Amino acid sequence: MLEFDAVDYQYSCSLAPSIRQLSLRIPEGARCGLIGENGCGKTTLFLLANGLLRPQHGRIRWRGEPIAYQRQALAQLRQRVGLVFQNPEHQLVATSVAEDLSYGLVNLGMDDNEILWRVKQAIVHFDLEALVDRPVHGLSLGEKKQLSLADVMMLEPELLLLDEPTAYLSPGHCRELLLQLQRIHAAGTAIVVASHDLDFLDGWAEWLFVMDRGELVLEGPPAEVFAQRQHLEALNLGIPPRLALLKRWRELAQRHLKLPPVELEALERLLREPEQSDCNQQPAQTPGLGD
Structure with a gap:
């Protein structure tokens, strides 16, 4: 589905690459976790996958074809590869919940009737009925993250990337997120979650990628990855409590x-x-x- 082939990326302000010789494959229908210390390259990997960054070396393929970096091709890629940022403030652009839900669809030039139908579906599926008329700035962090996820899923992506979705959430919002991810995956969307919440990933993911200083150092089913406790502790990760x-x-x-x-x-x-x-x-x- 999505493949990285010996990809390198270094920010201009950095002394070392954020991604180095990274090769990995995300298959159709995957339910993957991405773990590693802060600064290991998880967010950069997502920005590359979504086309917001371009590799300096190596190649990224979407469904077997190299990603093209022309404006129209990137717009199509970002519909297929949805990215939910860790901080919802980076994603929410309108003043009201209803406006925010329709914003991306309007920019795509979608038919008004289709926009209305998708907004109604999102309000129901993401339990936004009580929020729809509220200003975005008045939402709690959990509600903003809920809205960010709904915004991305409005585009019906084939692959969903979530950067630290459980960070700073209450247990109740974490449970709601898990139910949403189960529903989204059951509908056929592949999902990759970058998180420090090892308990969450141990119970949800079927495959884990472990990164260290921009490199993929370990991958496999959670049971196999977490069985390598000494290796993970050397990476300052450990295993789920x-x-x-x-x-x-x-x-x-x-x-x-x-x-x-x-x-x-x-x-x-x-x-x-x-x-x-x-x-x-x-x-x-x-x-x-x-x-």
Whole structure:
């Protein structure tokens, strides 16, 4: 669907490339996560994929054809590859929710009846009924992110890119986002999410890309990627807290050691302990713990 072939990109103000010799493939119908430290190149990758940046070396292909950088070709690409920015303020352009929903479609010269139909569909699908007459500046961050996603999906992209969609969201808005992504993917749209929320990606993604200093250093199903804990820790990433906790529980169960703590502070100390520290513990009877 979308392929990067040995792509390099360096910002003029930077001393080092943001993307270097990057090769990866996003297949049809994918549900992918993109992880890495801040500054590793995740956002730059998205800007390249959407045609907002142009590779200095290498090539990007959309459905087997090299991306063309003429104005009309880029407009078509951005309809097919939708990008939702981390900061919704960079995406919302109108004063009211209703105006913002129709803005992109009007710019495309779409028929008025088609615009009206799509706006109505978006209001229902993205649960915007209570917001439609409100000014954009009065929305909460979660509501603005919700509107940004609706704006992009109005164009019916084949590939959706989301940059840190769960950042600063409440648990309720995160749950709503997950439901929206499930619905969008079920309708046939491929999705790539760049995020530091490893728990979210572990439960949602079917494939992970791991980046470090502009390079793709690891990829695979989440279970395989997160099994490489030492590699990820060397990249300052670690593994989802849920998996770290499960790993320690299993270690304790296998050694028939002390009962797991029930207080948060004790649990945090346990998770920080070196694995060999358990060797000094006295065995305790823990019926059922190893079952």
